[in-house]
Amino acid sequence: MGLLSVIVPCYNEEENIPLFYREMIGNQEFFRERDIELELFFIDDGSTDNTVREVKRLREQDGRVHLISFSRNFGKEAAMFAGLEHSEGDYVVVMDVDMQDPPSLLPEMFSHMGEGYDSVATRRVNRKGEPPVRSFFARLFYRLMKRISKTEIVDGARDYRLMSRQMVDAILSMKEYNRFTKGIFGWVGFRTKWLEYENVERAKGETKWNFWKLFLYSLDGIVAFSTVPLMLASIMGVFFCIVAFLMILFIIVRKLIFGDPVSGWPSLVCIILMTSGVQFFCTGILGQYLAKTYMEVKRRPIYLVKETF
Ligand code: UDP
Ligand code: MG
Numbered sequence: 001m002g003l004l005s006v007i008v009p010c011y012n013e014e015e016n017i018p019l020f021y022r023e024m025i026g027n028q029e030f031f032r033e034r035d036i037e038l039e040l041f042f043i044d045d046g047s048t049d050n051t052v053r054e055v056k057r058l059r060e061q062d063g064r065v066h067l068i069s070f071s072r073n074f075g076k077e078a079a080m081f082a083g084l085e086h087s088e089g090d091y092v093v094v095m096d097v098d099m100q101d102p103p104s105l106l107p108e109m110f111s112h113m114g115e116g117y118d119s120v121a122t123r124r125v126n127r128k129g130e131p132p133v134r135s136f137f138a139r140l141f142y143r144l145m146k147r148i149s150k151t152e153i154v155d156g157a158r159d160y161r162l163m164s165r166q167m168v169d170a171i172l173s174m175k176e177y178n179r180f181t182k183g184i185f186g187w188v189g190f191r192t193k194w195l196e197y198e199n200v201e202r203a204k205g206e207t208k209w210n211f212w213k214l215f216l217y218s219l220d221g222i223v224a225f226s227t228v229p230l231m232l233a234s235i236m237g238v239f240f241c242i243v244a245f246l247m248i249l250f251i252i253v254r255k256l257i258f259g260d261p262v263s264g265w266p267s268l269v270c271i272i273l274m275t276s277g278v279q280f281f282c283t284g285i286l287g288q289y290l291a292k293t294y295m296e297v298k299r300r301p302i303y304l305v306k307e308t309f
Contacts, residue, residue: 001036002034002035002036002090003037003038003039003088004036004037004038004092004093005041005092006039006040007080008040008043008096008097009043009080009094010045010079010097011044011045011051012048012208013098013204014047014053016204017042017097019204020098021058021062023099023104024040024103026104027103027106027107037064039087040065041066041083041086042055042068042097043068043082045074045075045076045078045079046070046071046074052067055067056309059309066309067307068082068308069305069307070304070305071306072304074303074304076159077181077302078179079303080094080179081302082303082305084168086308087168090165091110091162091163091164091165092162092168093109093161094161094163095160096160098202098203098205100201101160105160105195108195109122110162112195113162116191117191117192118164118166118191119191119193120162120195121154121161121192121193121195122160122196123154123155123157123195124158124198125156125196125198126198130199134211137211137214137215141221144222145221145226147228148222148228151225153186154194159182163190167190170190171184171185171188176296177298177299177300178220178223178224179224180220180221182221223292229285230289233285233286236282
């Protein structure tokens with residue numbers, strides 16, 4: 001007998017919850033045959049609609065349904081973490097409620113766990129239905145991460161992932177406040193099988209991520225899993241010192257040969273603007289890391305629970 005915990009972050013998803021539940025329960029025959037029990041954790045991430053009421057309604061019919069309701073919106077990362085902390089399953093799967101992580105794929109994922117994998121992850125092979133600008137920047141982000149981070153972060157990887165208890169415990173041992181799960185999954189290692197599928201569009205409602213939020217999230221990812229930008233500041237510093245040194249030599253030699261005609265105001269302005277720009281940029285990089293460190297040392301809780309059942 002085994003237990004499979006299903007973790008579902010929900011933020012204003014009243015319409016999707018019944019749809020999701022129906023699809024999910026469609027798999028129960030498969031799991032029953034393999035002697036696996038299910039438990040469903042809906043994490044209400046401070047929804048302002050009837051998400052909680054929908055989950056409660058399910059709970060009345062089905063004792064395997066659990067709710068963890070946050071005191072406010074803490075973000076999907078926090079919701080996933082709360083789910084992992086509360087889950088007790090030998091296997092744990094994290095998935096979205098909007099059907100973009102198809103529940104019908106779960107049996108296939110589970111089958112691969114028997115082949116000696118610790119985790120079965122999914123990635124989208126295309127980004128159909130997504131604005132082209134967003135896809136472009138997403139690709140750029142993954143390409144950049146590949147270069148500046150030692151942690152493997154796979155392009156198109158979803159958070160839809162089935163894991164063994166051992167891997168979940170490893171993830172839970174990472175208590176960092178600034179959570180970037182795509183990186184954490186890669187960082188803990190373990191043997192992972194990748195399944196690919198075509199992008200599915202959201203069943204009901206709207207995505208919670210606009211371009212700006214995604215941009216900030218990508219910065220979180222960079223700061224959390226690479227220190228290369230900090231090095232960039234030093235490299236630029238060295239580069240500008242060398243340029244400055246050459247310029248000084250040039251000016252001294254020119255003075256000795258041609259005397260000192262007062263000119264070169266435009267070039268001076270350009271140099272000042274350029275170097276101060278670079279300085280601000282580098283200070284900004286430091287600021288980013290400092291800000292993350294500041295949030296980290298405060299040790300605030302990752303989420304606060306208002307209600308559970
Ligand atoms: N979500 C959440 N908290 C948030 C934003 C989103 O728990 O602050 C949940 C949301 O309910 C959904 C999943 O995270 O189940 C993915 O969100 P969404 O579909 O908006 O993201 P996308 O699929 O567009 O990347
Ligand atoms: Mg979605």
